[in-house]
Amino acid sequence: GQNIDQPTEMTATEGAIVQINCTYQTSGFNGLFWYQQHAGEAPTFLSYNVLDGLEEKGRFSSFLSRSKGYSYLLLKELQMKDSASYLCAVTSGGYNKLIFGAGTRLAVHP
Amino acid sequence: EPEVTQTPSHQVTQMGQEVILRCVPISNHLYFYWYRQILGQKVEFLVSFYNNEISEKSEIFDDQFSVERPDGSNFTLKIRSTKLEDSAMYFCASSDTPQIASTDTQYFGPGTRLTVL
Numbered sequence: 001g002q003n004i005d006q007p008t009e010m011t012a013t014e015g016a017i018v019q020i021n022c023t024y025q026t027s028g029f030n031g032l033f034w035y036q037q038h039a040g041e042a043p044t045f046l047s048y049n050v051l052d053g054l055e056e057k058g059r060f061s062s063f064l065s066r067s068k069g070y071s072y073l074l075l076k077e078l079q080m081k082d083s084a085s086y087l088c089a090v091t092s093g094g095y096n097k098l099i100f101g102a103g104t105r106l107a108v109h110p
Numbered sequence: 111e112p113e114v115t116q117t118p119s120h121q122v123t124q125m126g127q128e129v130i131l132r133c134v135p136i137s138n139h140l141y142f143y144w145y146r147q148i149l150g151q152k153v154e155f156l157v158s159f160y161n162n163e164i165s166e167k168s169e170i171f172d173d174q175f176s177v178e179r180p181d182g183s184n185f186t187l188k189i190r191s192t193k194l195e196d197s198a199m200y201f202c203a204s205s206d207t208p209q210i211a212s213t214d215t216q217y218f219g220p221g222t223r224l225t226v227l
């Protein structure tokens with residue numbers, strides 16, 4: 001089966017750092033993706049991890065531990081526009097279908 | 111920057127009617143996907159398509175659904191007889207290879223909001 005868990009909601013202050021955790025149990029695993037989704041819009045790609053460790057892209061970093069089935073997305077220097085849902089997704093299978101978690105709704109306040 | 115486009119942005123239909131949702135993937139991409147998101151719920155995989163055939167489909171993708179690439183640019187999702195529970199946002203996505211690489215990820219279109227009355 002497929003199970004991806006992430007917190008439902010988080011709040012943070014503008015300029016701060018926030019970490020969004022994701023745990024997964026899937027029958028196959030190719031890689032883990034993080035997408036951002038503003039209300040009513042499409043998911044937009046943020047980062048992916050295939051190997052264990054940290055991947056950094058500007059204000060966003062993502063970490064993966066395959067042995068623990070665990071990932072996190074780290075957002076630094078938070079801005080108001082970062083208020084959105086953050087979707088953890090695992091790819092599996094030969095054609096890399098994305099299996100999404102329910103998403104974490106992040107509210108950034110002044 | 112190339113992007114996936116979808117039409118229409120919003121489709122309202124009566125229960126039992128057929129609808130066709132259209133997508134134009136990024137031009138050099140070879141792998142195409144449909145996902146749906148019921149309001150307030152998670153994004154769910156429907157089907158993947160490669161080399162003019164379905165490569166994988168989910169339990170949601172039953173006989174009422176079909177996909178087609180009628181020409182070199184369009185990728186369509188057809189629902190033959192819509193039900194109330196088909197109301198959702200439908201996203202098309204494309205990628206250039208299924209292998210994981212720094213840029214070989216799935217890029218999503220803006221979605222079609224389907225409302226079944």
